[in-house]
Amino acid sequence: MPYDNQPAYDRLVFELSSPGRMAFSLPESDVPVEPALAAVPEKYRRRQPAALPEVSELDVVRHYSRLSQMNYGIDTHFYPLGSCTMKYNPRINEDAARLAGFARLHPLAAEALSQGALQLMHELAGMLAEIAGMDAVSLQPAAGAQGELAGVLMIRAYHEARGEKRTKVLIPDSAHGTNPASTALAGYEVIEVKSDAEGQVDLGDLERHLAADVAAFMITVPNTLGNFEPRVTEIAELCHARGAQVYMDGANLNAILGLTRPGDLGFDVCHFNLHKTFTTPHGGGGPGAGPVGVKAHLEPFLPVPVVARREQTYVLDWKRPQSIGKLQAFWGNFGMHVRAYTYIRTMGADGLRAVSENAVLNANYVMKRLEQHYDVAAPGPCMHECVLSARKQKKLGVTAMDIAKRLLDLGFYAPSTYFPLIVEEALMIEPTETESKETLDAFCEAMIRIAREAETAPEAIHQAPVTTPVRRLDQTRAAREPNLRWRGQR
Amino acid sequence: MRYLPNTPQNQRAMLDAIGVRSVEDLLVKIPAKARLSRPLALPPALAESDLVRHLRGLAARNADADSFTCFLGAGAYDHYVPSPISHLVLRGEFLTAYTPYQPEASQGTLRTIYEYQTMIAELTGMDVANASIYDGGSSLAEAVLMAHAVNGRGEIALTGAVNPLYRRVVETYVDGPGLRLREVPAPAGVTDLDAARRVVGGKTAALVVQSPNFYGCLEDVTAAAEIAHAAGALLIVVSDPVNLGVLEAPGRQGADVVVGEGQGLGVPLGFGGPYLGVFAAKQDFVRRLPGRLVGATVDLDGARGFALTLQTREQHIRRAKATSNICTNVALCALMATIYLAILGKQGLVRVGELSTAKAHYAARRLAEVPGVTLRFPQPFFKEFTLKLPKSPERVAARLARQNILAGLPLKGLDRKHADCLLVAVTEKRTKDEIDAFADALGKAVA
Ligand SMILES: Cc1ncc(COP(=O)(O)O)c(C=O)c1O
Numbered sequence: 001m002p003y004d005n006q007p008a009y010d011r012l013v014f015e016l017s018s019p020g021r022m023a024f025s026l027p028e029s030d031v032p033v034e035p036a037l038a039a040v041p042e043k044y045r046r047r048q049p050a051a052l053p054e055v056s057e058l059d060v061v062r063h064y065s066r067l068s069q070m071n072y073g074i075d076t077h078f079y080p081l082g083s084c085t086m087k088y089n090p091r092i093n094e095d096a097a098r099l100a101g102f103a104r105l106h107p108l109a110a111e112a113l114s115q116g117a118l119q120l121m122h123e124l125a126g127m128l129a130e131i132a133g134m135d136a137v138s139l140q141p142a143a144g145a146q147g148e149l150a151g152v153l154m155i156r157a158y159h160e161a162r163g164e165k166r167t168k169v170l171i172p173d174s175a176h177g178t179n180p181a182s183t184a185l186a187g188y189e190v191i192e193v194k195s196d197a198e199g200q201v202d203l204g205d206l207e208r209h210l211a212a213d214v215a216a217f218m219i220t221v222p223n224t225l226g227n228f229e230p231r232v233t234e235i236a237e238l239c240h241a242r243g244a245q246v247y248m249d250g251a252n253l254n255a256i257l258g259l260t261r262p263g264d265l266g267f268d269v270c271h272f273n274l275h276k277t278f279t280t281p282h283g284g285g286g287p288g289a290g291p292v293g294v295k296a297h298l299e300p301f302l303p304v305p306v307v308a309r310r311e312q313t314y315v316l317d318w319k320r321p322q323s324i325g326k327l328q329a330f331w332g333n334f335g336m337h338v339r340a341y342t343y344i345r346t347m348g349a350d351g352l353r354a355v356s357e358n359a360v361l362n363a364n365y366v367m368k369r370l371e372q373h374y375d376v377a378a379p380g381p382c383m384h385e386c387v388l389s390a391r392k393q394k395k396l397g398v399t400a401m402d403i404a405k406r407l408l409d410l411g412f413y414a415p416s417t418y419f420p421l422i423v424e425e426a427l428m429i430e431p432t433e434t435e436s437k438e439t440l441d442a443f444c445e446a447m448i449r450i451a452r453e454a455e456t457a458p459e460a461i462h463q464a465p466v467t468t469p470v471r472r473l474d475q476t477r478a479a480r481e482p483n484l485r486w487r488g489q490r
Numbered sequence: 491m492r493y494l495p496n497t498p499q500n501q502r503a504m505l506d507a508i509g510v511r512s513v514e515d516l517l518v519k520i521p522a523k524a525r526l527s528r529p530l531a532l533p534p535a536l537a538e539s540d541l542v543r544h545l546r547g548l549a550a551r552n553a554d555a556d557s558f559t560c561f562l563g564a565g566a567y568d569h570y571v572p573s574p575i576s577h578l579v580l581r582g583e584f585l586t587a588y589t590p591y592q593p594e595a596s597q598g599t600l601r602t603i604y605e606y607q608t609m610i611a612e613l614t615g616m617d618v619a620n621a622s623i624y625d626g627g628s629s630l631a632e633a634v635l636m637a638h639a640v641n642g643r644g645e646i647a648l649t650g651a652v653n654p655l656y657r658r659v660v661e662t663y664v665d666g667p668g669l670r671l672r673e674v675p676a677p678a679g680v681t682d683l684d685a686a687r688r689v690v691g692g693k694t695a696a697l698v699v700q701s702p703n704f705y706g707c708l709e710d711v712t713a714a715a716e717i718a719h720a721a722g723a724l725l726i727v728v729s730d731p732v733n734l735g736v737l738e739a740p741g742r743q744g745a746d747v748v749v750g751e752g753q754g755l756g757v758p759l760g761f762g763g764p765y766l767g768v769f770a771a772k773q774d775f776v777r778r779l780p781g782r783l784v785g786a787t788v789d790l791d792g793a794r795g796f797a798l799t800l801q802t803r804e805q806h807i808r809r810a811k812a813t814s815n816i817c818t819n820v821a822l823c824a825l826m827a828t829i830y831l832a833i834l835g836k837q838g839l840v841r842v843g844e845l846s847t848a849k850a851h852y853a854a855r856r857l858a859e860v861p862g863v864t865l866r867f868p869q870p871f872f873k874e875f876t877l878k879l880p881k882s883p884e885r886v887a888a889r890l891a892r893q894n895i896l897a898g899l900p901l902k903g904l905d906r907k908h909a910d911c912l913l914v915a916v917t918e919k920r921t922k923d924e925i926d927a928f929a930d931a932l933g934k935a936v937a
Contacts, residue, residue: 008793010793010794012601012604012605012608013605013828013832014605014608017835021835022835022837022838023572023574023832023833023834023835023838024572024833024834024835024837024838024841025572026570026838026841026842026845026918027845027918027921029844029845029848029849030921030922031848031849031851031852031922031925032852033848033849033851033852034848036844036845036847036848037736037844037847037848038851039847039851039870039871040708040736040737040847040870040872041708041870043712043738044708044737044738044870044872045736045737045738046734046735046736046737046738046739047738047742048739048742049836049840050612050613050734050735050739050836050839051612051836052609052612052613052831052832052834052835052836052839053831053832053835053836054835054836054837055832055835057574057833060574060578060829060832060833061574061577061578063832064574064578064581064584064602064825064829064832065578065581067597067598067601067602068578068581068583068584068598069583069598070583070596070597070598070601071583071584071587071595071596071597071598071599072583072587072592072595072596073582073583073584073585073586073587074582074586074587075582075583075585075586076582076583077595079586079588081588081591084588086586086588087493088493089585089586090493092538092541092542094580094585095542096542096545097760098576099545099546099549100549100554100556100557101546101548101549101550101551101552101554102548102549102552102554102760102761103554103758103759103760104554104555104556104758104759105552105553105554105555105759105760105761106554106555106560106562106566106568106759106761106896107566107759107761107762107763108562108564108566108899109552109553109562109896110553110884110887110888110891112888112891113552113553113558113891113896114551114552114553114761115551115552116547116548116549116550116551116552117548117551117552117761119548119551120548127532127533130530130531130532131530131532142624142625142628142763142764142818142820143624143816143817143818143819144817144818145805145815145816145817145818146624146628146815146816148815149815153662153665153666156665176806176817177804177805177806177807177808177809177812177817178805178806178815178817180805180809180810181805181808181809181810181812181814181815182815183810184666184810184811184812184815185635185663185666185667185814185815186665186666187665187666187667187668188666190809190810227519228517228519228520229519230519230520230521232521232524233521233523233524256520257530258526258529258530259517259520259525259526260520260521260524260525260526261524261526264524264526265521265524266524273818275818281585281586281822282586282587282588282589282818283579283584283585283587283820283821283822283823283825284584284587284588284589284590284596284598284599284602284603284821284822284825285588285589285590285599285603285621285782285818285819285821285822286589286622286624286764286818286819286820286821286822286823287624287763287764287818287819287820287821287822287823288818289764290818303662304658318903324662324665325658325659325661325662325665326627326655326658326659326661326662327627327628327659327662328624328625328627328628328659328762328763328765329565329625329626329627329628329653329655329656329659329751329762329765330565330566330625330655330761330762330763330765331761331762331763332762332763333624333763333764334760334761334762334763334764335758335760335761335763335764336763336764338545342541342545344532345533345535345536345541345544346493346535346536346538346541347491347493347535348532348533348534348535348536349529349530349531349532350529350535351491351494351535352530352532353529353530354491354494355493355494357513358494358496358501360513360516360517361496361501361504361505361508361513361516362496362504364504364508364510364516365504365507365508368507368508368509369507380516381508381510381515381516381517381518381519404592405592405594408592408594408595413588413592413595414592414595416591419806433493433494433496434493434494434495435495436495436496436500437495437496437500437503437504465594465595468594468595468597469594469597470593470594470597470789470793470794470795471594471789471790471791471793471795472594472789472790473593473594473787473788473789473795473796473797474787474788474789474790475787475797475799477787477788478785478786478787478797478799479785479799479800479801479802482776482783482785482799482800483785483786483787484604484607484611484618484619484776484783484784484785484786484799485604485607485608485611485612485617485618485619486604486605486608486786
């Protein structure tokens with residue numbers, strides 16, 4: 001632990017407050033309007049002042065610095081959180097996003113006054129289309145889940161425009177929770193398709209469900225077990241033959257850059273997670289960006305406005321009568337677009353291909369080193385991540401969660417646990433390409449050590465973590481008596 | 491490649507350990523016919539210094555609010571951003587952490603979200619706030635869906651003075667569940683309450699009002715609440731939290747849900763995102779809220795700790811039956827807002843509101859003195875107001891841009907009815923000199 005020489009810090013900013021202290025700097029009024037609120041009628045004014053903290057600037061800086069030290073991040077720890085692609089977030093991306101011409105640009109500045117920003121968006125959309133083998137990309141969705149919503153709504157609009165009423169979407173049982181949630185939000189009934197023992201789509205089950213009322217099949221490639229679905233092109237053909245569209249959840253795109261493309265695999269729609277594959281930081285839960293790419297037949301339905309190029313100028317094209325509409329008030333998480341653009345321009349085509357090759361190599365190496373110690377959910381080779389099962393350890397009384405907690409004490413963040421749902425005691429490990437062999441070896445040794453401890457001293461693992469700012473938390477109490485805001489007492 | 495640490499020797503050793511000859515042997519499950527047989531057609535990789543030059547070139551082609559005097563608003567405002575915010579959110583432990591699913595190793599993020607929830611609940615006058623939604627527009631859409639889920643009714647009444655961009659987002663989100671949107675007119679710049687009484691009825695899930703509304707005018711939220719509640723509907727109020735140092739908390743005016751754009755709380759203008767969707771509600775709806783919630787609890791030793799809670803609402807557990815599909819939110823923007831509110835504090839946020847409204851009223855007076863220019867709506871407003879111009883607002887704005895003034899938003903694109911109007915926003919950052927220069931330039935442009 002990097003900060004274990006410090007005593008525990010247990011403050012909330014409200015607990016630092018002292019009446020009369022201040023951390024802000026605001027000018028005196030230079031306009032002849034007095035009192036300032038003269039023109040705001042009494043009935044609109046706040047009666048009881050908002051109980052915000054009163055602290056000094058150093059209080060603020062020290063408090064949030066201390067809180068930051070109570071986190072693990074990629075910058076401080078190996079973060080093998082499967083499905084999340086916790087790779088290094090380049091600092092140059094942050095510099096780029098903070099250029100005044102980007103960071104200080106108002107979204108409603110006229111098109112003629114935002115040509116640089118529109119050009120960047122247009123070029124990024126083009127590069128993402130090339131990477132995914134799609135014909136058009138909208139950058140508007142704010143995250144993967146919103147990209148899914150946009151994609152499924154476009155599929156719906158497409159069927160409706162053809163006069164077809166289809167009411168169901170098929171999704172494998174191994175899918176991420178946002179897939180069924182977004183699909184239901186788009187007005188579809190979600191039908192779960194079974195996976196076989198190796199985590200691949202059960203083709204028989206798929207065929208059985210692929211009736212005339214199915215609008216789409218939505219699948220993650222590589223799948224959530226980290227494996228490439230070998231029959232994916234067949235699946236796409238089968239769906240198309242029955243009039244259904246195929247949607248690819250692109251959360252795992254880090255595995256296939258420059259190797260294969262969703263469009264070439266037969267997909268009609270796919271979304272990108274710029275906060276995974278394209279190195280925009282996760283920020284403790286967001287923001288991200290979830291651009292969505294489509295084949296030409298879905299282009300008329302893209303969210304408005306579309307960033308378009310007319311001769312030498314870039315414009316926001318609103319005149320798209322078949323569009324599904326807007327997802328965000330403005331044009332998307334532009335700050336993330338700048339970061340992703342910066343990353344792609346840093347890497348180039350060869351660099352991106354090397355990203356995926358090394359991501360796959362690293363994941364297979366970790367899987368190989370751990371396969372004698374943990375059950376492997378599906379036989380390899382895997383792609384960019386591997387899923388282990390702690391089923392053996394569970395028999396000894398040590399669960400996937402226990403292993404995750406023990407890793408925290410050994411200086412690593414934890415793999416994703418209990419996802420995908422179809423794997424018992426799942427530990428989903430995504431090392432990413434930005435980690436060195438030395439780091440992977442150290443992680444594997446920690447995992448092997450825990451496997452041994454599960455046999456020799458399982459009780460000790462139940463105590464973990466002991467080096468973190470707090471120990472295991474009482475989640476039942478948190479849910480039963482929700483305490484969601486500070487009320488002036490501990 | 492500076493982000494890829496594997497040397498050829500490392501790669502060899504790893505391939506040997508795996509027992510394959512090359513990475514190609516690991517890719518055998520990809521159908522051969524779908525393998526990409528050429529390099530991706532992307533522009534060439536750039537060295538850092540070349541890339542910086544290129545990016546600066548793109549950035550220089552934008553009229554940013556450092557080089558231009560910004561009177562643009564309509565949902566994004568040029569408020570003061572205290573210096574420590576950017577420094578603190580760049581700390582890698584915040585910046586590069588994922589969603590706090592392992593609470594023991596994420597107490598920093600969890601504490602900041604708990605502080606954020608507390609501050610937003612306090613400002614809005616609501617019982618609970620969630621950890622954030624993407625932006626103001628999607629936050630309103632989520633509120634509308636929640637209202638429908640709460641009372642099962644199929645209509646949403648939106649006043650005509652709600653930001654039209656938000657209305658577009660709501661239209662997209664209600665398409666799936668098939669809710670019907672009904673508009674309550676606002677011909678005088680504020681909601682027509684008699685019309686609201688006619689539109690809101692037994693089928694109405696929620697009435698949505700925005701205050702200050704799209705035109706900048708203050709709405710009678712209390713009256714709107716009475717109308718909604720008399721019909722058994724919820725009142726959703728769209729509110730800009732940065733104004734709530736001086737404007738009444740919607741919760742004390744009868745709101746059941748308060749949503750809004752939190753960009754003014756220290757988040758960069760950034761060409762429209764990432765922003766901060768604020769979402770706060772009454773206690774009754776806590777198990778129906780979209781998005782993440784952080785709760786306080788204790789650890790094994792009885793020490794105070796924080797964790798994500800009430801997760802059975804969320805997609806990773808409830809899947810197709812989740813209250814929302816949101817997963818990744820905008821946690822770092824919520825952190826910016828938390829630091830902003832800690833810095834501004836009890837007194838500072840009041841000052842921001844006072845200065846903004848005083849300068850806006852000065853600007854309105856000065857600009858309406860220009861011959862031919864009038865205030866479109868004779869209503870109380872706050873920091874934004876609508877001007878009627880004697881000449882094409884697009885052309886006037888383009889002309890003022892040549893003097894490095896972003897004059898405001900010509901309404902034609904978003905609101906055809908008011909094609910002769912310009913929406914002007916004034917924050918505490920604008921100076922008297924800037925406002926005077928704007929008035930002079932406007933005078934010349936419309937003469
Ligand atoms: C496989 C998969 N699909 C979808 C998502 C949802 O993406 P987001 O969190 O960006 O909304 C995630 C990420 O959490 C994921 O791992």
